[in-house]
Amino acid sequence: MLEFESDLSTLVAIIIPCIHSYVSTYLEWSCTSKQIQMALRNGTDRALALIRTLPRVSAFNLRPDPASRADGKRPRGQHGGRRHGYPQKGAKQRQTFPRLGFENGAVPFYLRIPKENYYKGHHLRRQYPPLSLHQLQTLIDTQRINPSEPIDLATICNTKIFSFNPGYRHFGFHLTDDGMDTFQAKINIEVQWVTEPVIAAIEKNGGTITTAYYDVESLWAIRDPEHFFQRGIPIMKRMLPPEDAVEYYTDPKFRGYLADPEKIAEERFTLAQKYGYELPDLSSDPQKELLLRRKDPKQVFFGLQPGWILIPKLPLHGMSPKKLGSI
């Protein structure tokens, strides 16, 4: 491993010296000599100190990064200016290659093997982008998510780190079990898809979880609430799940939002027995109000009812009175 000389000399190279004299009225930094030494040792301060000794940077002595553009070499020499390795005739010259997977007339592999169509109808299926318990715990640790408030799609999307796109048929988040052994937060969370061990990991810490369905219009709204409020249109009703999703969202095993609360309480106890942990008592919990807070099945945002409208005080950019009138 070689230790190179400072690359900062390249900075000198890219500023063409120009004759100019100026008098320094630069202020000495009011700090201790030790601090200055430390700062000058640093890359940025050292570079600025170097710039200080150089002629004034102007629009006429700038150069791009020398490595940003490759030198275009003109084709010269024995085969230069010829066909660049491509022959004069044949398939290679005419690019008439056999189709992908073609096996010289034999039945190709992709037709020989029976088809297992895992992705049949993928453009119609609902998709749930993953969000792992480890990622959720990191968001809570770095204070991106406040665990003393109920967590829903708006909370996760407002971190601007995780998002989903209803245009790609994303219907919310799938909370995955990665990092469930280290998950320690006590939260009230609402996601769209979940598996059994994740429910156990959350309920073990005294938290609660719900799976809830959002239709496409509500998803667009809750994905970016600020943008939705700026549109100045009434808050919509959340639609009930389609036929093939009813079973999941009424199932107390998956803590569906349409399931019977008593059956959910039973399932909480059963799951604790199965995974071998003591179920924390919700009724005596000081955070009981938070943990049991739920949305109405037709409600999109916490605390805001369908039919309400938020009128922006200032006229928004691009919104004409005519457009407002057509609401």
Add this chain to the structure above:
Amino acid sequence: MFTLITFSKFGNACMCTSKFIKSLSTTTNKLSELELNLTERNVSNEVAVMERGPLPIITGRQLPFVPDRRLVRQAWVDNLDTIEEKKLGLVDLHPDIFGAFPRIDILHDNIRWQKLYRYINWKHLPNRMERQGGGRKPWPQKGLGKARHGSIRSPIWYHGGKAHGPRGPETNFYMLPFYQRVMGLTTTLSMKFAQDDLKIVDTLDIPTDDPSYLQDLAAKRHWGVSVLYIDDSDLMPKNIALATDSVGHHNLMPVYGLNCHSMLKHETLVLTLAAVNKIEDKLLYWLHTNDPLTPAKKYTGQHTQGMQ
């Protein structure tokens, strides 16, 4: 930001429109207030006496997001109301804005972008279809002993069309990535500061509207030939507006017009204290914003991706 209005049912557009009109009237009220302020300011400028609080007017500032192991920059606050320099105070400058790494390559990209995005190549040469005539075969194909030709506007003819000429007007517009633009500004400010070409003043109030006053001041203080004065708003004091009006190399600019090209074109950059505050606020906002990708996607067509 918003007023919450609860509707029992949809369909009442009356409320929306009346609200809209009301908000419009409030903005016009604000505009008239601004105009009032403007006139007051002009009147006060005609009086040459400058009143200032006890010195020093500033000795430090609370800076957010200061990184570890970086020195907070410091600069004198000067005056503009006398030709001789008076030190009015000392101001702290953020190391991420006025002490950023001098990325000259990024600065070059910024300057190149600013030159190119407004450049239109008007060069145009007509091809054989755009030249007049040439539809008739000049002479028969055979029997004359002459070369065969189909059109007198063929590219091989004298006064023929151009085969692969410039097809202007062509735009060179493109958008430099947002955070390269931010880095261009921090780089330029840092380099101007490191090279003693950045001066900070309290206000842009000067006692006279004589153009020679600013030139004498610049010469006395060993500033560069060309000076760019930057204030936080575009309502400049009357005297400096008149003094710089006839001089090409002394220019005024509000903070919202700050750009790499203008800063490099002028040798010395003069910022007011209010402008320093505003520049730092804006640049620090973009360096620490919660939603960094929204401006980055602007003008690139990505912001509508996946929308229905």
Add this chain to the structure above:
Amino acid sequence: MNSLSLLRSSSRVLLGSFRNAGAESIIAPQVVSRRHKGYYKSSVEGPAEQYTEVEKSYVEWKFVEKLLPPKLVPETPSDPGVVYPSGWKTPNPEEYSKLPYYIRRTKNGMLPVYYRSFNRGMFQTTRVRYVEGNVWILEKELGQYLKKNFPKQPIITHANEVGRYVQVRGDHEPMIKQWLLDKGF
């Protein structure tokens, strides 16, 4: 009742009469044909007389505020050297202050170590960015550390002082991150 809903109801009546008119008495339709493109473009249900009064409320404003995202990145905890359940650790100035280099956390509180694979996965690099101080010493120490862990593997390092980064060939992201965390960054 506003003019807009009046327009809507009248157009509805006209549309009905047009349909009932029969084939022989077709007059030129006075109605502009409406296309219900989607949810927001569709017509309002029921006559306007059925609508109730509008009520203004400011009590629920707190729920709106909770739904608005923060403008700036929330500040990360500042206690030095604390390890959180997710494994995320706060920087500890006591540990790194004696080192001749410093690696600044990103605004999200994460270590700026980035893995990149390019040319269809043919080349893999791991880059430590935002290095303040002596990049050469960092490059040397990082190379020695990786060589100790992967003695049979060629460790190719590269330092760029102007770009303020140190780069290693290969996928070493978790290992370099742990190494930097142990150093207190």
